[in-house]
Every structure is written in C-alpha cells, then in structure tokens.
Amino acid sequence: MDAAPLKRQRIPHAGTEHVETRLLHAGAPQGALAGTVAPPTYHFSTVIYPSVAAYEAAHHDRFGRLIYGRVGSPTLWALEDALCELEGAHDAVLVPSGLAAIHLALSSSLSAGDHVLVTDAVYPPVKQLCRNVLARWGIEVEFYDPLDMSALASRFKPHTRAVYAESPASHTLEIQDLPALCALAHARGARVIVDNTWATPLFQKPLALGADMVVHAGTKYLVGHSDAMMGVVLSRADMASQVRSFWSDTGSCMGPDDAALALRGLRTLDVRLQRHQANALRVSQWLEQRAEVARVFYPALASHPQHALWQRDFSGATGLLTFVPKPSSKTKVDAFADALQLFGIGASWGGFESLVLTALPQRSAAPLPWPAGQYAVRLHVGLEHIDDLLQDLDQAFEAWRCA
Numbered sequence: 183m184d185a186a187p188l189k190r191q192r193i194p195h196a197g198t199e200h201v202e203t204r205l206l207h208a209g210a211p212q213g214a215l216a217g218t219v220a221p222p223t224y225h226f227s228t229v230i231y232p233s234v235a236a237y238e239a240a241h242h243d244r245f246g247r248l249i250y251g252r253v254g255s256p257t258l259w260a261l262e263d264a265l266c267e268l269e270g271a272h273d274a275v276l277v278p279s280g281l282a283a284i285h286l287a288l289s290s291s292l293s294a295g296d297h298v299l300v301t302d303a304v305y306p307p308v309k310q311l312c313r314n315v316l317a318r319w320g321i322e323v324e325f326y327d328p329l330d331m332s333a334l335a336s337r338f339k340p341h342t343r344a345v346y347a348e349s350p351a352s353h354t355l356e357i358q359d360l361p362a363l364c365a366l367a368h369a370r371g372a373r374v375i376v377d378n379t380w381a382t383p384l385f386q387k388p389l390a391l392g393a394d395m396v397v398h399a400g401t402k403y404l405v406g407h408s409d410a411m412m413g414v415v416l417s418r419a420d421m422a423s424q425v426r427s428f429w430s431d432t433g434s435c436m437g438p439d440d441a442a443l444a445l446r447g448l449r450t451l452d453v454r455l456q457r458h459q460a461n462a463l464r465v466s467q468w469l470e471q472r473a474e475v476a477r478v479f480y481p482a483l484a485s486h487p488q489h490a491l492w493q494r495d496f497s498g499a500t501g502l503l504t505f506v507p508k509p510s511s512k513t514k515v516d517a518f519a520d521a522l523q524l525f526g527i528g529a530s531w532g533g534f535e536s537l538v539l540t541a542l543p544q545r546s547a548a549p550l551p552w553p554a555g556q557y558a559v560r561l562h563v564g565l566e567h568i569d570d571l572l573q574d575l576d577q578a579f580e581a582w583r584c585a
C-alpha cells in the first residue's frame with residue numbers, strides 16, 4: 183500500500199527568463215494533479231492513512247506529504263513554488279496576512295536578549311508588534327533612520343541579530359540602499375529581512391541584492407483584487423528550515439480559498455503592474471505640475487530623493503504614491519479625500535481599485551521627508567482609465583480649496 187495519499191512534488195521552473203511566461207506557468211499542477219489549469223482547491227483537515235505504519239512513515243516527512251491541513255496542501259504547495267521561483271528563494275512559508283509574515287520572520291530570527299534594528303519608516307503596525315509583543319519577550323527593538331547609513335552603523339550592538347527594512351516605505355516612500363545595508367549587517371553578524379510588498383518580486387529582488395529573508399503582504403499586489411488575505415516569508419537555504427519549523431510550531435496556516443485566489447492573482451501580476459505603473463506615473467507627474475502641491479513622493483519621478491537608487495535596484499514602479507499639498511492641514515486633506523469619487527477611502531492597497539488615505543506620519547528616530555506637522559495624501563492608483571482618475575483628482579482640489 184502507498185505510504186501516503188499524496189507526496190509533494192517540487193514544481194519545475196518554467197524554463198524561461200521571461201517573467202510574463204513564468205507567471206503563467208509557475209506552480210502549475212503536476213503529477214497526479216496535472217490536467218487542470220488551476221490546481222484544485224483542497225479543503226481538509228484530517229487525512230486518512232491505510233495503516234499505522236503508513237501514517238508514521240508520512241510523519242517523518244511532514245512537510246513533503248499530505249498529512250494534516252495545518253502543515254501543507256497541494257494548493258499551498260503550488261503557491262509556495264510559484265513564489266519561490268519569482269523571488270529566487272529556497273523556501274516560501276505562507277501565513278494568513280502580511281503582518282503575520284512579518285511576525286514569523288522576526289520571531290523565527292530572534293530570541294530573548296537579542297537586539298533588532300527596525301526602519302523608522304516601517305508600516306506602523308510593525309511598531310506595535312515590536313513594542314507590544316517582541317519587547318514583552320525580552321527582545322530589544324531600536325528604530326533607525328532608513329536614509330542614514332553611518333548613524334545605522336553606530337547602532338549595532340554585540341547582540342544585534344537582525345535588521346528589518348521596508349523599501350520603499352509604504353507611506354513615505356524612502357528607498358533604502360539594500361546592498362550597503364546588507365554588507366553592514368552581515369559584517370556584524372546580523373541578518374537582513376526586507377518587506378518587498380511595494381515592488382513585488384517583479385520589480386525588486388532583495389535576495390539578489392544581499393538580503394536573507396523577504397516578506398510580502400500578499401494581500402496587496404500578489405492577490406491583486408482586495409478579496410483575500412495572505413502573507414509569505416521567503417528565505418535563503420540556510421534559514422529556510424528555521425522559518426518553517428517556527429511556523430509549524432506556532433500553527434499560523436493560510437486557508438485554501440485565499441491561496442487559490444492568490445494563485446489566480448499571480449497570473450495577471452505583470453499586466454496589472456504595467457497599468458498601475460503607467461497610471462501612477464501620469465498621476466504623479468500631473469500632481470507635480472499642480473500649484474496646490476508642495477511635494478510628490480513616487481520613486482519613478484526624477485525629483486524623488488532616492489531616484490538614483492530606484493534606477494539602480496528596481497525594474498519598475500507600482501501604484502502607491504504620496505503627496506503633500508500646500509497648505510496641508512487635516513481639514514484640507516480630509517476634504518480632498520472626501521470629495522474623490524473613484525478613489526475609495528480605505529486601508530490597504532495593491533488591488534485593482536484606486537484608494538486614498540490621509541495621514542500625519544510620525545517618527546521616533548528619523549526626520550520625515552517633508553516638514554513635520556504636514557498631512558499627507560496617499561494614493562493607490564488603480565487600473566481605471568487615466569483620464570477619469572485625473573478628472574476625479576482635479577475636482578477634489580476644488581473641495582480642498584474651499585475647506
């Protein structure tokens with residue numbers, strides 16, 4: 183009798199360097215699952231074995247066999263293989279949200295008594311995670327200025343085990359010099375974890391730039407339709423088993439329906455990103471010309487403070503940008519956002535739709551890229567026709583003027 187109902191088969195790479203082709207074929211059903219274009223969505227918890235011996239044998243290979251719903255399924259394996267291929271990683275571990283992926287990457291890397299350096303421009307809930315969870319476990323967290331390498335160099339301690347970067351930052355769009363950061367951290371025995379959600383594996387490859395682990399809020403562009411939650415930790419070979427064991431010990435598994443939606447989203451990532459990029463570039467250039475706008479932060483603009491780094495390390499730009507109007511009070515930016523018709527007011531980004539948020543970003547260790555106290559408008563530029571988006575923004579400036 184067979185040792186287990188299903189054995190994991192690593193899905194071979196698509197055999198081409200063209201990402202358009204790889205996106206369509208990465209994670210395609212193989213072996214016993216071949217025949218359908220999309221892998222079947224496996225709903226299960228328990229798997230029945232023909233004998234105790236078969237059950238025990240399968241558990242010696244718990245990440246390579248179908249043994250229990252929490253530790254893997256063909257739907258999740260397909261998504262993991264596709265993401266490994268795109269990011270150039272050894273392993274991909276899936277979790278139910280982007281924040282859960284950040285938690286997994288940090289927690290599997292750190293122990294009580296360790297010190298971690300986290301970019302001050304980080305997605306704000308990560309600061310809560312650091313202060314409310316990691317600190318409680320005896321992990322010392324320090325926030326660093328993402329743009330000041332010499333200040334960062336002086337912050338390392340003998341027990342610094344990790345540096346956490348988010349590049350570009352999702353609110354203020356600072357780009358970090360990842361090769362320099364990795365060289366600095368590695369020389370001091372610390373690993374580098376990078377949130378690559380903005381760029382996606384299509385436009386930046388942090389592992390190739392020297393990083394050790396990459397996290398994605400798959401909820402954004404990978405899923406791409408604002409209809410599923412997902413996070414992933416991608417790592418180099420020497421860290422992979424540490425991440426997977428921690429994941430298995432803590433039980434944070436992704437559901438099959440969200441994994442199937444993420445696989446479907448991946449197939450169109452390239453075409454979606456091309457339109458996000460074209461629309462966001464037009465919107466950012468248009469905003470730059472407006473008398474009401476003080477600054478626009480979008481890495482593909484020549485005026486972006488780290489535009490040269492973006493040109494060196496990225497192969498494209500996505501749909502998220504921030505601008506600061508002048509003057510920029512809360513009343514005025516809120517009136518602008520309220521007047522928009524096509525940009526929904528909502529958290530998150532990376533879906534097909536346009537979104538807006540207003541915020542007063544705050545820092546503990548670094549200056550903001552614009553004068554303190556000024557409110558910012560963050561736009562996620564979606565896939566709508568560019569003329570409609572510009573018309574909508576234009577009429578919202580009228581509300582901003584009157585506020």
Ligand SMILES: Cc1ncc(COP(=O)(O)O)c(C=O)c1O
Nearest residue numbers: 279280281305352379399401530
């Ligand atoms: C840059 C970045 N990382 C991580 C996350 C967290 O993702 P999730 O909402 O899936 O937990 C977000 C969410 O907005 C984000 O913008």
